[in-house]
Structure formats: C-alpha cells, structure tokens
Amino acid sequence: MPLAVKTFDKLRDVASALGADAGARYLGGGTLLVRAVNEGDVGVTTLVRATDRGLREIRPSGLRTSLGAAVTMAEVAAHPDLRFLASVARSIGGPAIRNMATVGGNLFAPYPFGDFSVALIALGATVAVHSGASARDVPVEDFLGSTDRHNRTLVSGVAFRRPDAEKNFRFLKVSRTRPKGPSVLSIAAHLTMSGTRVSSARIAYGAMAPTAMRAKAVEAALTGKTLDEAGIAAALAVALNGCAPQTDAYASEWYRREVLPVHLRRLLLG
C-alpha cells in the first residue's frame, strides 16, 4: 500500500495531523522512519512533513542557543558557534547520514543510537514539545524517559546554554568499527571550573541504559575536586551507578560495564 505524504507549513497543522491518524508519523531526515518503512513497518501509513523555516534555524542568542528540530548533523558540525558540538555531530554516521539526520530525530533514536542526545543532557538542554496549538519546554533527560517520547510526538527544537569555554565540554564515543559505527558507549561532560577545581559538572552516558542517561553520582563526586588521578577517584568509584546497559551486536552488557570507567577516566583527565 502506498504511503500517504502530507506536508504542512504550520506546526499546529502538523500536530493536528499526527493526532488525527494512528498511522501518521512525523518525517524528519528519514534515517529512522524511512528505514522502518523500508524494513516493512506496516504500522506507518502516513508521513507528515513540515516546511516551517524555523525548524531549520540555528539561533545563538547570548550564551543561549536554540536549534530547530530539522537542523542536520552536518549543519551542526559546520556552524562556527557550535564548534564544541562538532565532534558529537561528526560521530554520527557518514557524510550522507549527517546530511539527513536531524537534531530532533536523534531524540527518538533507539538504543544504542542517539549520541547527540547524550551531549544535550550534559548541556542541560530543554526540548520544545508541541501538542495541539501549545508548546512546552521539557528537560531533555525527562523527555527521553517519558511517555512524550513516542512516535506521534512533535518536537520543534532544543535549547541550551553554551559552555563558557570550549574545553569545558568534552565528548567521547567508543565504536567497534573505525572510523564510525554505533556506540559501544558514549560520554559527554560539561564541566564548570573554578580555578583548577570543578565547581559543577553535568555528565551523561549513551548506550549505558535504555535511553541516554545522566550520571548524577559522578557529578556529585566530581564537585569541588581537581581533574587529576586523586581528584577523580571517587567519581570513578560510582561511575556505574544507575547504569543498565544491554547486550547487542556491538557489545555485551558486561563489556560496557567493564570499559565505561576506563573511558570516563580518559575523558576527565583530558
């Protein structure tokens, strides 16, 4: 059966179309949804597209930046104000995927994908969620763990505060295949420094739980510490708190637990 494709300009019309049809899905870059259709997902009967230009905008405003949901990984990687996120965007697929995959779509990527969302958690980002004519901002870690993260949710963008210094945002992704591949795990850290000590930290993991997660125990153990072997020892001791990794084709649950502290140590020592 051919797929219906509906295209709207206004987000409220997109939200209405998604709400009115159980088989309707929002089409972003297509790297998840068209892939599912190609695989034979007969639950998808209608693809809903939006042409609203705001969805493609990158808007730096002071230290705060908002990204439209349709901004691609290639656009993030190339933007001069988003240099700290370039390594994250470049870690996602090859050039063709990066031209297609979107910021909004990454929030819906299944395990072990979704590495951009890991960075968004570390940045304390909010997600703009539309339902009907209204929109609300939801913290990204709440969004990832909530029932909002279902197929018919409409996300219009994300917003976050840029790090004070580029070096205070760190990202690491471990893959089995070189140079790119799905995550064995990924780690993002946004550190705020006071001299040589960490005054606050936000740490997030990818592929260490069913969705990207925040490592609150590590954050607490780093606060007030220096970034050296002695300073990070307590953080490494609680590195696996709250983790629930899965076994898949890329790594076993055991392996992910074994190597996470190793990579966290490398990331923190810089």
Added chain:
Amino acid sequence: MQTPVQFRLNDEERAEFVDSGARLLGLLRDKVGVTSPKSGCQQGTCGCCTVLIDGAPYLSCLVLAETCAGKSIETVEGLAKGTAYHPLQLAFMEHFAAQCGYCTSGMLMAAKALLDRNANPTRADVIDAICGNVCRCTGYQPIIEAILAAAKRGVARTA
C-alpha cells in the same frame, strides 16, 4: 496517488510522476532507468545507493522522491563527459578499487562530493568521506589510494 516531480538529473531536466511515498532510489532505477545507485541494505547502512543532491551526498533509499522537486541530482551516469571518463573513474580502474563493483557507484559519488569541496584532501578526509560506504571486497585501501590519486591529478580543476 501520484505526484509530479521536476528535477535535474545529471544536468538534464526531468519531469516524472511518482507514487506517494516513493523513494528516490526507486524513481531512479525503476522509472528513469538510471541503475548505478544500487539497492543494498535499504537501511542507510551500506551506502550503495549514494547520490548527490545539490552537490551533497544522500542515501537515495531513504529520500522521498517528491522532496527532490527543484533539486539537482548526480549519479555515476553523469560522471563521464562523452567518451572521457571522470578522473575518479580512471583512478578507480588504475588502482583496482573495484572488485565485485556493487559498492563502486556509491564510493564514486561519496568521493566526488569530497573532491568537489576539498581538492586536496588528507587520507583522514578520504576515510571520513567514505566511512558510510561499505565494501566487502577490497579492504578499502585501493579505494582510498584511488581517491587520493584522483585528487593529485586535480580532479576539481578538470571535472
């Protein structure tokens, strides 16, 4: 329902009717008869279906045909000019960069996208450019060497 779509394909204007939801790969192979983009995984993983849309690489198995209205699409069929092969095609032959050949179309287009914007790529640039294209025959080294050789010839100046 069918949708009319006008686009440029290898520098020629085309107008086709496409089924609602049809993918670009199907339009090119089954309707237009351009068969260099291959149907591999249909998941966006293998890169065999890579084409250039407005100069940038895309996976035609994941692109809706109707979203290509007004766009310029390039495939391997547009690389050679008359009887003159594109420098990338010559380099692939000289460096034995094709064995079974199934990945070759995608590799060529991914390489062209790189060389069109970066005439002097490093080895790392080349590896990044083709990292979304899977080859099960060559071990990649002959492909990397071929792309570097084409760059040395000044592909951007001659293409």
